Structure formats: structure tokens, C-alpha cells
Amino acid sequence: MTLALVGLSHHVAPVELRERVTLALGPAADLARSLGDAVCLSTCNRTELYLAGIDPARAAGAIEALAGEPLEGVLYELHEDAAAVHLFRVAAGLDSLVPGEGEILGQVRDAYEAVAPGPVLDRLFRQALGVGKRVRTETAIGESPASVSSAAAALAAQVFGDLHGRRVLLVGAGRIGELAAANLASRGAEIAFVANRTVESARELAHRFGGRAIGLDELGAQLGEVDVVVSSTSAPEPLLHPGDVPARRRAPLFFIDIAVPRDLDPAIAELGGCFLYDIDDLEAVVAETLAGRRAEAERAEQLVAEEAERFRAWRASLDVVPAIASLRARAEEIRSAELAKVDGRVSDDERRTLESVTAQILNKLLHLPTVRMKEAAVSADGAMYADAVRHLFGLEEER
Amino acid sequence: MVEALFWPALLGYGEAALAYASPRTTGAATWGVRLGWLAQTALLAVQAADADGFPWSTWAGSLNLFVWLVVSAYLIWGCRPRYRLLGLAVMPLAVALFVVARLGGATESASAHGYGSFFLVLHVGFVLAAFAGFTLAAALAAVYLWQERRLKHRAADILRLRLPPLTVLEGLTRRTILVSLPLLTLGLGAGLVRLRHDHHSLDALEAVTLLTWGVYGAFLAMHPVGRRAAYLALGGFALVIVARLVLAGSHFA
Numbered sequence: 001m002t003l004a005l006v007g008l009s010h011h012v013a014p015v016e017l018r019e020r021v022t023l024a025l026g027p028a029a030d031l032a033r034s035l036g037d038a039v040c041l042s043t044c045n046r047t048e049l050y051l052a053g054i055d056p057a058r059a060a061g062a063i064e065a066l067a068g069e070p071l072e073g074v075l076y077e078l079h080e081d082a083a084a085v086h087l088f089r090v091a092a093g094l095d096s097l098v099p100g101e102g103e104i105l106g107q108v109r110d111a112y113e114a115v116a117p118g119p120v121l122d123r124l125f126r127q128a129l130g131v132g133k134r135v136r137t138e139t140a141i142g143e144s145p146a147s148v149s150s151a152a153a154a155l156a157a158q159v160f161g162d163l164h165g166r167r168v169l170l171v172g173a174g175r176i177g178e179l180a181a182a183n184l185a186s187r188g189a190e191i192a193f194v195a196n197r198t199v200e201s202a203r204e205l206a207h208r209f210g211g212r213a214i215g216l217d218e219l220g221a222q223l224g225e226v227d228v229v230v231s232s233t234s235a236p237e238p239l240l241h242p243g244d245v246p247a248r249r250r251a252p253l254f255f256i257d258i259a260v261p262r263d264l265d266p267a268i269a270e271l272g273g274c275f276l277y278d279i280d281d282l283e284a285v286v287a288e289t290l291a292g293r294r295a296e297a298e299r300a301e302q303l304v305a306e307e308a309e310r311f312r313a314w315r316a317s318l319d320v321v322p323a324i325a326s327l328r329a330r331a332e333e334i335r336s337a338e339l340a341k342v343d344g345r346v347s348d349d350e351r352r353t354l355e356s357v358t359a360q361i362l363n364k365l366l367h368l369p370t371v372r373m374k375e376a377a378v379s380a381d382g383a384m385y386a387d388a389v390r391h392l393f394g395l396e397e398e399r
Numbered sequence: 400m401v402e403a404l405f406w407p408a409l410l411g412y413g414e415a416a417l418a419y420a421s422p423r424t425t426g427a428a429t430w431g432v433r434l435g436w437l438a439q440t441a442l443l444a445v446q447a448a449d450a451d452g453f454p455w456s457t458w459a460g461s462l463n464l465f466v467w468l469v470v471s472a473y474l475i476w477g478c479r480p481r482y483r484l485l486g487l488a489v490m491p492l493a494v495a496l497f498v499v500a501r502l503g504g505a506t507e508s509a510s511a512h513g514y515g516s517f518f519l520v521l522h523v524g525f526v527l528a529a530f531a532g533f534t535l536a537a538a539l540a541a542v543y544l545w546q547e548r549r550l551k552h553r554a555a556d557i558l559r560l561r562l563p564p565l566t567v568l569e570g571l572t573r574r575t576i577l578v579s580l581p582l583l584t585l586g587l588g589a590g591l592v593r594l595r596h597d598h599h600s601l602d603a604l605e606a607v608t609l610l611t612w613g614v615y616g617a618f619l620a621m622h623p624v625g626r627r628a629a630y631l632a633l634g635g636f637a638l639v640i641v642a643r644l645v646l647a648g649s650h651f652a
């Protein structure tokens with residue numbers, strides 16, 4: 001049975017095109033089912049159809065119908081091992097915009113579970129999910145943050161460990177600050193206060209995070225109440241100075257300044273127990289972690305290659321499985337026929353002994369040919385061996 | 400037999416000390432610690448079985464036991480893949496002390512010398528266990544200072560080369576001292592009872608050990624935080640080093 005992949009991704013298609021062919025989980029599964037034995041993986045970065053025994057032209061036509069235009073030169077088509085390697089790389093996050101991102105693994109699982117694929121695609125997707133997990137557990141590719149906002153949250157965790165119960169003061173109601181706050185909240189931190197020049201904007205954001213809105217004039221008063229300060233206003237002058245920070249504190253205070261020009265006086269970093277990261281520091285951290293991801297990606301590629309080899313071996317073994325099954329069935333048939341000849345001439349005990357002994361002889365005789373055929377299948381001689389076995393044991397007549 | 404067990408233990412600890420240098424070999428390092436610890440445990444068990452009295456009565460023997468206690472404490476509290484750099488702080492120290500112990504004769508057949516007194520065995524056991532805890536606390540404090548410095552200087556590789564979070568290191572240091580100080584108190588108590596019984600006066604090691612008790616007692620009483628706590632833990636450990644490596648000979652003589 002042939003294995004093929006037809007699709008497009010962020011590597012070859014602009015967002016205007018991708019958004020036209022992106023499908024939600026249900027419609028994607030419907031499309032796959034309409035084609036036959038297929039799985040449709042559709043995310044914001046890719047729409048791909050994995051096909052078992054289906055003409056790729058049909059799948060290409062289906063995607064072009066979604067796009068509303070011919071996609072010659074945009075759609076890619078991969079076959080057999082290349083299709084398997086591609087899916088393994090996708091599941092490992094190696095084909096993603098940010099190498100190692102973990103969301104794609106869940107999307108691959110959803111696409112697989114939304115349909116009931118045949119044995120080849122079933123094995124391919126189960127193995128792809130295994131590859132994704134292996135890459136995440138055996139490499140550090142997914143451990144480091146890939147954006148300024150997630151780096152800010154990861155740095156806070158380097159100070160406080162678990163962020164549950166840690167209180168955050170968000171200064172400014174801008175988008176970047178909101179993202180940083182969302183990242184901190186996703187790690188368990190509590191967005192306790194949102195401060196802004198216009199309290200109305202602060203109130204809206206505070207409501208979303210379950211915090212309290214305050215004016216910029218209250219900033220200093222709340223510093224003793226929080227563990228993390230995230231600032232991202234467009235104020236021309238620093239809003240906080242060392243003198244605003246309470247002197248007698250028992251816990252560290254972590255400042256994240258994402259604003260340009262900076263909101264927080266750099267001298268705050270000199271205070272004991274205070275840590276201050278500005279936008280340049282955060283970008284340097286992200287650049288460093290992305291470099292680390294690329295190094296880990298090389299190891300991940302090795303894992304993908306190993307798994308691709310395993311998949312190839314499994315597929316090759318499929319060529320000899322029918323021949324092995326026929327051979328065993330023929331042998332069992334002969335054994336049963338010969339045992340039937342002694343029925344009534346031996347006792348029950350003797351009959352059991354004969355059954356046991358003949359079964360053992362059969363298994364021992366067939367063990368080595370079975371192993372050799374499977375080995376030959378992996379080294380691409382499987383079909384030849386299978387034909388030879390069928391010919392030697394007269395199995396053709398049964399096919 | 401004892402000699403034959405020394406090398407696997409050293410090999411395990413040495414492998415761990417080297418393997419902790421790379422994140423890719425952290426798993427191998429953990430196994431090195433475990434296997435080395437098992438070999439050293441067997442070594443100590445053989446020594447205990449062969450000896451008539453307390454088998455680690457020499458300074459080198461007690462150093463051998465001390466290394467085992469340090470690694471045991473590390474296995475219990477700090478041996479986590481994500482705390483790789485803590486292993487990098489503890490295991491080379493363990494290897495160095497283990498080698499010093501061997502050079503001092505720790506793996507020679509144990510004699511029946513001294514330490515027949517139950518009080519004395521308690522004294523040595525508790526004091527060494529406490530010192531092992533203080534050593535681990537010092538390693539944690541040193542890692543704290545390193546992590547704090549990296550955060551202060553905004554090291555770009557801070558998320559690539561991860562250390563345990565500051566508050567975790569601080570909490571672990573405090574908890575380790577909280578467990579170790581009562582052990583030292585019991586050890587000192589047993590030693591003082593023995594001292595009074597034998598009508599001996601305080602020697603230099605005993606005086607330094609009492610001072611150590613005072614420093615760690617102050618640590619728990621004052622509940623310092625941040626850098627101050629780390630420096631105090633390291634200050635106490637400096638006294639432990641003086642007691643273990645500089646003055647031990649006179650006390651054991």
C-alpha cells in the first residue's frame with residue numbers, strides 16, 4: 001500500500017493562502033474521510049493530507065478547492081519514507097516556525113484521533129506521537145522560551161521557582177505587558193494590580209486577570225505587596241526609582257521592564273534582593289535560548305532518523321507477513337491431518353504428548369525461516385524471499 | 400575486599416563528577432552517584448563487619464564515612480536531573496575528599512582500636528552526619544550565590560544553563576541546616592558526657608565545633624535571607640573544614 005503526503009505550510013505559503021485552507025478539527029476529519037484512508041493535519045501553519053493507497057492528485061484537488069485557486073508550485077508531495085520522515089519532524093516540532101514548540105504534538109494527536117485510519121497510517125501516527133515525546137524527553141529543545149514574554153516568566157521562575165501565589169504588578173495596559181502577564185499567570189502567578197495612566201484601561205485588563213486597577217501615583221505604595229513588577233508603558237521618563245522600593249523586604253523583588261524608553265531606573269538592579277531585566281536583556285536571553293534550541297534540534301534530527309528507520313523496517317516486514325502466515329498455516333494443516341490419522345489408536349495422554357511434540361517440532365523448524373524472511377524484508381530482499389517460500393512450499397495455489 | 404570496593408566507588412563518583420559537566424550526560428552522572436554510593440556502602444559495611452569496635456576511628460576513616468554521608472544527603476535532597484549544577488558542586492568535592500581519605504589509610508583493614516564506648520560511637524556518628532549536612536548546605540549556599548550573581552548580571556545563558564531557583568536553594572539550605580544542627584547538638588552532647596567522664600579538657604577541635612554550633616544556631620535563630628544567609632552558611636562550613644581537615648588529627652590522636 002502506498003504512503004503519500006500532500007500539503008502546504010508556512011515554508012511555502014503566505015498567511016493569506018494558509019488561512020483559506022486551514023480547517024477546524026471536525027471539517028478536517030470530514031475531508032480526510034471523504035478521501036478514504038487519510039489523516040488531515042490542519043493548523044495555522046500547515047494543512048497536510050497523509051494518504052494510504054490514495055491517489056495524491058485527489059488530495060491536491062481537495063486542497064485547491066479550499067484555496068479557490070490552482071496551487072502548482074506551492075503544494076508539496078512526498079512519498080513513502082520521505083512522507084514518514086516529514087511527519088516525524090512535524091511531530092517533533094522541527095518543522096515549526098519556532099523549533100521545538102510543543103503545541104504541534106497535540107495537534108498531530110487530535111488529527112489522528114479524529115479519524116480511524118488503516119494500519120499503515122495508524123502505525124505512522126502512533127510512531128510520530130512517540131517521536132514527539134522522545135524528542136521532548138531526550139533533548140532540551142522544548143525547555144527554553146522563544147519569546148520575550150515567555151522569557152520574562154521563565155526568569156521569574158528562576159528566582160521564585162513555583163510561581164503559584166506570587167503576586168504581580170502590571171504597569172501599563174499595552175499588548176506586550178499583557179502577554180508577559182498572561183505568561184506569568186499561566187505559571188500560577190496572581191496578577192494582583194494593573195496600573196495605568198488611564199485607570200479605565202487598567203480596569204478592563206485587571207478585570208480580565210482578576211486583579212485590581214490602580215493609578216500610576218499608587219505604584220510605590222504597592223511595591224511592598226508584590227513579588228514581580230512588569231512594566232511596559234510609553235512614559236518618556238522612568239516611573240520607578242530605587243527610592244520607591246521598600247528597603248526592608250524578606251523576599252526578592254523581580255522587575256521586568258519591557259518599555260522603550262525604560263520605565264524603571266536601572267539603579268534598581270543595584271538594590272539587594274532586586275533583579276531587573278530590560279528589553280535588551282530579555283532579547284539576549286531569547287537569542288541564547290534559540291541558539292540552544294538549534295543545537296538540540298541536531299540531536300532531535302538523529303532521533304527522527306532512528307525512528308524513520310524503524311518505520312521503514314516495519315513497512316518492509318509487511319511484504320513477507322502474508323507469506324509467513326501462509327507457510328505456518330500450511331504446516332499446521334499438515335500437522336493436524338497427520339494427527340487425525342492416529343485418532344482412536346492412541347490414548348488421550350498419548351494424543352496430548354503427540355500434539356505437544358509435533359507443535360514443538362513445527363515451531364523449531366519454522367523459527368529460523370521466519371526470522372530470516374523478516375531480516376530479508378528489512379534489507380529489501382523480502383519480496384524475493386517471500387516468492388521463493390511460496391514457490392518451494394506450493395503456497396501459490398492458496399493465494 | 401575493602402580495597403576492591405574502593406575503586407568502583409571512586410569510579411562511580413568520578414564518572415558522576417565528570418558527567419555532570421554536560422546536560423547530555425546527566426543521566427549517566429546520576430547512575431554514577433548511585434553505583435558509587437552502593438559500592439561505598441558495601442565498603443563501609445565490610446569495614447563494620449570486620450572491625451571489633453568502631454571501624455572509622457582514625458581521621459581518614461571518619462573522612463571516608465563523612466564522604467558517604469555527604470553523598471547520601473545529596474542523593475536524598477539534591478540528586479535531580481534539573482539540578483545538574485548542584486551535582487557539579489558536590490561530586491568533585493566528594494571525589495577529592497574520598498581520595499584524601501584513602502591516602503590517609505581509610506581503606507586499610509579496620510583495627511579494633513578504640514571507640515568501644517557506645518557514647519563515643521554516638522558522638523562520632525552524629526557529628527559526622529551533621530558535618531555532612533553542613534557540607535551539603537554550603538554547596539547549596541555556594542550555588543545560591545552563583546545563581547544570584549548570574550541573575551544580577553543578567554547572564555544571557557541563564558535559561559540555557561539552569562540552576563535551581565533562588566528561593567528553592569534558600570529553602571533547601573535552611574532545611575538542611577535545620578536537620579543537621581540537632582544532629583550536631585546530640586553529637587556534641589555525647590562527646591561532652593564522655594569528656595566529663597574521662598576528666599579531659601576541651602581541645603582545639605572541640606572548641607571549633609562548639610563555635611560551629613554557635614554559627615549554625617545563629618543561622619536558625621536570626622533567620623537571615625538572601626546573600627546574608629548564604630554567607631553565614633558558608634562561614635559555618637569554613638569552621639567545618641577547619642574541624643575536619645586541620646584539627647582532626649589532634650583530636651583523633
